[in-house]
Amino acid sequence: MTRQISGAELAAASERLVPGSVAKTTEWTCFLKPETLRETVAALRLDPEMDLVHLTNLCGADYWDHFEVVYHIQSFDKNHIATLKVEAWDREKPSVQSLVPVYHGAWMQENEAYDLFGIVFEGHPKPYRILLWEGFPGWPLRKDFLSMPGGLQPGLNEFSGVARRIAPPVSVVE
Amino acid sequence: MTLLVFLASKNWYDIRDLSNISRVILEGLDRFLPSGIVYVVAVLLGFVASFLIFVLPSQLIVGVYGERKIIGRMQSRLGPNRVGPKGLLQPIADAIKLMQKEALTPKFADKAVMWVAPIIFVAPCVLLFAVIPFGPNMIIADIPVALLYFLAVSSIPVLAAFMAGWSANNKYSLYGAMRIVAMTISYEVPLVMALMGVVLFTGTLSLQEMVLWQKSNDIWVVFLQPLAFAIYFICVSAELNRTPTDIAEAESEIVAGYLTEYSGMKWGLFYGMDIGYAIAASAFAATVFLGGWSFFGLDKYIPPWAIFIAKTHLFYFLFIWTRGTLPRLRLDQLMTFAWKFMLPVALINLVVVATERMLWQELTDGKLTQGYLYLFAIVNIAMAVAIVYAWARMLGYSPKDETPMRPRLFNDARGYVPVVSEKGGR
Amino acid sequence: MSDQVKSEPFILNIGPQHPSTHGVFRVKVKVDGERILDAEMVMGYLHRSIEKLAEERTYTQNIPFTDRTDYLASMSNNLGYVLAVEKLAGIDVPERGQAIRVIMAELQRLASHCMAVGAFANDTGAWQTPVMWTFREREKILDIFEMTSGARLTCNYMRIGGVAFDLRPEFEPMVRKILADFPPFIEQLEDMLSGNEIFRARSIGVGVLSPEMATNSSLSGPVLRSAGIAWDIRKADPYSGYEKYDFQIAVGYNGDCYDRFIVRLEEMRQSCKIIRQALDGLPGGPHSTQVPLALRPPAGEAYARVEGPRGELGYYVVSDEGPTPYRFHIRPPSFINLSALREITIGSTVADAIVILGSIDIVVGEIDR
Numbered sequence: 019m020t021r022q023i024s025g026a027e028l029a030a031a032s033e034r035l036v037p038g039s040v041a042k043t044t045e046w047t048c049f050l051k052p053e054t055l056r057e058t059v060a061a062l063r064l065d066p067e068m069d070l071v072h073l074t075n076l077c078g079a080d081y082w083d084h085f086e087v088v089y090h091i092q093s094f095d096k097n098h099i100a101t102l103k104v105e106a107w108d109r110e111k112p113s114v115q116s117l118v119p120v121y122h123g124a125w126m127q128e129n130e131a132y133d134l135f136g137i138v139f140e141g142h143p144k145p146y147r148i149l150l151w152e153g154f155p156g157w158p159l160r161k162d163f164l165s166m167p168g169g170l171q172p173g174l175n176e177f178s179g180v181a182r183r184i185a186p187p188v189s190v191v192e
Numbered sequence: 193m194t195l196l197v198f199l200a201s202k203n204w205y206d207i208r209d210l211s212n213i214s215r216v217i218l219e220g221l222d223r224f225l226p227s228g229i230v231y232v233v234a235v236l237l238g239f240v241a242s243f244l245i246f247v248l249p250s251q252l253i254v255g256v257y258g259e260r261k262i263i264g265r266m267q268s269r270l271g272p273n274r275v276g277p278k279g280l281l282q283p284i285a286d287a288i289k290l291m292q293k294e295a296l297t298p299k300f301a302d303k304a305v306m307w308v309a310p311i312i313f314v315a316p317c318v319l320l321f322a323v324i325p326f327g328p329n330m331i332i333a334d335i336p337v338a339l340l341y342f343l344a345v346s347s348i349p350v351l352a353a354f355m356a357g358w359s360a361n362n363k364y365s366l367y368g369a370m371r372i373v374a375m376t377i378s379y380e381v382p383l384v385m386a387l388m389g390v391v392l393f394t395g396t397l398s399l400q401e402m403v404l405w406q407k408s409n410d411i412w413v414v415f416l417q418p419l420a421f422a423i424y425f426i427c428v429s430a431e432l433n434r435t436p437t438d439i440a441e442a443e444s445e446i447v448a449g450y451l452t453e454y455s456g457m458k459w460g461l462f463y464g465m466d467i468g469y470a471i472a473a474s475a476f477a478a479t480v481f482l483g484g485w486s487f488f489g490l491d492k493y494i495p496p497w498a499i500f501i502a503k504t505h506l507f508y509f510l511f512i513w514t515r516g517t518l519p520r521l522r523l524d525q526l527m528t529f530a531w532k533f534m535l536p537v538a539l540i541n542l543v544v545v546a547t548e549r550m551l552w553q554e555l556t557d558g559k560l561t562q563g564y565l566y567l568f569a570i571v572n573i574a575m576a577v578a579i580v581y582a583w584a585r586m587l588g589y590s591p592k593d594e595t596p597m598r599p600r601l602f603n604d605a606r607g608y609v610p611v612v613s614e615k616g617g618r
Numbered sequence: 619m620s621d622q623v624k625s626e627p628f629i630l631n632i633g634p635q636h637p638s639t640h641g642v643f644r645v646k647v648k649v650d651g652e653r654i655l656d657a658e659m660v661m662g663y664l665h666r667s668i669e670k671l672a673e674e675r676t677y678t679q680n681i682p683f684t685d686r687t688d689y690l691a692s693m694s695n696n697l698g699y700v701l702a703v704e705k706l707a708g709i710d711v712p713e714r715g716q717a718i719r720v721i722m723a724e725l726q727r728l729a730s731h732c733m734a735v736g737a738f739a740n741d742t743g744a745w746q747t748p749v750m751w752t753f754r755e756r757e758k759i760l761d762i763f764e765m766t767s768g769a770r771l772t773c774n775y776m777r778i779g780g781v782a783f784d785l786r787p788e789f790e791p792m793v794r795k796i797l798a799d800f801p802p803f804i805e806q807l808e809d810m811l812s813g814n815e816i817f818r819a820r821s822i823g824v825g826v827l828s829p830e831m832a833t834n835s836s837l838s839g840p841v842l843r844s845a846g847i848a849w850d851i852r853k854a855d856p857y858s859g860y861e862k863y864d865f866q867i868a869v870g871y872n873g874d875c876y877d878r879f880i881v882r883l884e885e886m887r888q889s890c891k892i893i894r895q896a897l898d899g900l901p902g903g904p905h906s907t908q909v910p911l912a913l914r915p916p917a918g919e920a921y922a923r924v925e926g927p928r929g930e931l932g933y934y935v936v937s938d939e940g941p942t943p944y945r946f947h948i949r950p951p952s953f954i955n956l957s958a959l960r961e962i963t964i965g966s967t968v969a970d971a972i973v974i975l976g977s978i979d980i981v982v983g984e985i986d987r
Binding site for chain 2: 744746812819846
């Protein structure tokens with residue numbers, strides 16, 4: 019069974035390798051500071067105890083006031099998986115350090131996050147809109163990019179005439 | 193060579209020798225046409241007889257319908273079976289469909305060259321059938337250098353294919369054109385070398401004389417020189433762009449190669465003549481290697497042209513068979529195969545054959561008796577296998593040191609497992 | 619010679635309309651003669667913004683979306699998604715439901731690998747004979763899917779908490795017949811293709827992937843296993859009762875196209891083994907647990923993955939206690955397996971590029987979502 023590394027363990031390992039790299043910790047994830055993101059992840063990859071060699075998933079998420087980039091990284095030999103997150107607080111032009119120098123597999127996934135959210139990855143060798151065309155107006159997966167005109171959001175009440183207005187979410191940290 | 197007596201008489205109704213009909217027609221016309229025009233009529237009659245009556249139905253029935261049915265059965269599906277009884281009208285349906293299609297010309301393509309290329313592709317195919325003997329008297333032009341004529345005329349369609357690929361303003365077509373030129377000139381050399389071996393034994397370049405030699409010596413050249421036959425088959429299928437060597441028109445790679453921009457009847461001409469040239473090559477192989485219209489004495493009773501047609505279609509079946517079965521080789525692999533394997537093997541074959549010819553001359557004091565031929569046949573069959581095997585080993589191919597055909601199996605998941613080889617190879 | 623003869627590299631477009639790019643997918647290669655200097659992938663011709671649309675539909679309404687991402691392996695897609703939602707909501711699946719899920723997922727793997735192997739052989743030029751043979755076998759599996767779930771390709775069969783319908787009585791004889799037919803068919807394919815000289819010449823040594831590059835490029839599935847890394851989610855992180863069955867994972871030697879081909883053939887054999895074990899030990903009982911129509915899982919996030927035929931198919935679902943997911947992200951194996959395409963294509967010929975693309979086995983619906 020793949021063991022999910024707890025937030026505390028991950029934070030301890032990150033602090034050990036690069037002191038001052040952890041922003042906050044929750045039960046199962048660890049938020050890293052944006053400035054030392056690449057160093058920390060590179061160190062975690064080379065550390066023999068954590069051995070996080072395989073970047074399994076990289077995606078973005080929009081939480082109204084900030085963006086998050088979620089990384090799921092796993093190790094084959096140790097058979098554990100870690101969830102890392104980093105927050106980007108600038109709403110107009112969020113920017114996060116790119117992990118392409120560390121993992122080549124981050125290339126296309128970061129392009130996708132840029133394409134759909136507008137998160138700029140610094141240090142990415144060739145950022146371009148991979149799924150949509152160049153010049154597409156806006157960033158589709160953001161929560162304020164509405165998919166229906168008129169400020170409406172279709173949902174379960176669409177047939178009863180009551181349009182569901184998007185409300186800021188309940189906090190989703192466990 | 194002594195001409196043996198045939199039971200076919202000179203009567204016009206004896207269909208075993210179709211030249212009776214043409215002779216009667218031409219002599220009849222000669223009486224009231226101005227002198228000399230009858231030769232033009234003879235040419236037209238020859239065209240009708242060879243191309244329209246023999247080649248075109250062969251193309252349609254065997255080439256289109258037969259090929260699709262046989263390949264369909266190889267792929268565990270039925271071939272065409274809707275149009276007409278058991279699908280027999282399928283080639284007619286194809287032809288009608290192609291004729292009513294719009295032959296598009298791209299805007300920036302070279303229109304004149306694109307229009308001329310199919311014509312240059314079709315014309316040599318008709319010319320090729322002028323020298324092929326269908327029976328003892330049924331040959332349109334019995335020229336003494338028929339083999340040379342055949343090889344020369346069969347090189348012209350390459351020019352047409354190159355023109356076709358160049359004139360369309362399309363990178364894929366250019367790819368196809370370049371590939372076809374590279375392939376054809378590479379595979380012509382071993383082809384000619386293999387045929388030279390046959391010429392050494394039969395002592396003549398004329399196709400009718402070759403058939404008569406095979407008939408009088410009661411042996412087919414394929415038994416006498418199996419290596420030459422194998423080389424001929426591979427080289428001619430490369431020249432004709434049949435799978436496994438159809439890289440000029442490789443559908444899965446370059447989307448139809450030099451034919452990409454052709455549609456309608458222009459494409460139909462290319463496609464039809466593809467089959468036409470294959471039939472011509474089969475007819476040529478049936479003449480030179482398989483004994484032509486002779487069949488160890490049975491050609492007195494069965495019409496010789498029927499025997500010839502059967503042999504042609506048998507050879508064509510080999511083309512269909514390899515097409516349905518084998519994957520395609522890459523271009524550089526094909527070039528390597530032609531220059532490093534085919535050409536040296538053809539040269540070795542030529543040397544062996546020349547030696548045998550000289551021995552035959554010496555041992556029989558110039559009388560060239562038939563018994564030695566059987567000895568040579570046995571020796572040649574053994575040597576064919578030996579030469580191919582030895583040359584392949586010399587080029588570095590060894591069947592023992594092969595990649596395993598099954599992967600390794602593990603019971604639990606882990607990281608990287610390096611390959612541990614007992615033999616020290618992979 | 620290089621003074622007089624000058625050759626310029628030119629850009630050739632492979633796709634989006636091409637008989638061999640497995641869908642609308644475009645690779646712009648820069649070629650010099652026949653050598654490839656650079657390859658750039660252009661995708662997005664099939665982008666349907668599934669991730670955005672899924673935020674507006676309930677969890678159960680999202681299951682048909684997952685069918686249509688990888689339309690050749692819809693059962694595995696469904697399974698990954700419902701596993702993620704079950705992990706989020708803490709729902710247990712009864713034993714019978716788990717066994718049925720395993721049978722369906724392995725049948726789907728057989729069907730998908732049939733198509734992958736046939737299309738790969740077609741790319742090497744074997745003129746559709748292997749395609750016809752593998753499709754003949756695949757039809758039998760699709761008949762079973764149609765009988766059980768109502769659709770051949772986009773099955774929409776898994777539900778949160780189990781499966782949609784229980785098995786019909788004709789199910790078991792049909793699956794037993796497939797189990798009897800398939801191993802001889804795989805032997806036949808092996809004879810025809812794995813031992814074929816021309817096929818081996820086309821695929822051995824082509825598109826070699828080293829294990830370091832495979833790990834670094836986040837590859838997964840048969841592509842990763844061909845490079846020598848023995849990693850299979852079914853063994854490493856078992857789901858839906860996989861730990862009860864006895865099977866092996868196939869690992870290649872060199873990481874070339876031939877290894878990927880034989881790994882897929884072997885996986886087909888192992889799938890037959892698993893299906894036989896699951897069918898023999900199929901428990902009785904309910905086939906799914908009841909879940910409310912508009913399920914509202916507690917707030918949180920979950921990442922669950924399955925071993926799809928193409929690789930690790932992961933779903934990252936974030937819930938905000940509403941009836942619809944807050945964030946729904948698919949981790950597509952084909953998209954990420956293409957990370958390494960550029961590196962392994964540079965230096966080979968155009969013909970090889972097609973063969974390499976065929977061996978990675980992409981489905982464009984998954985790449986573009």
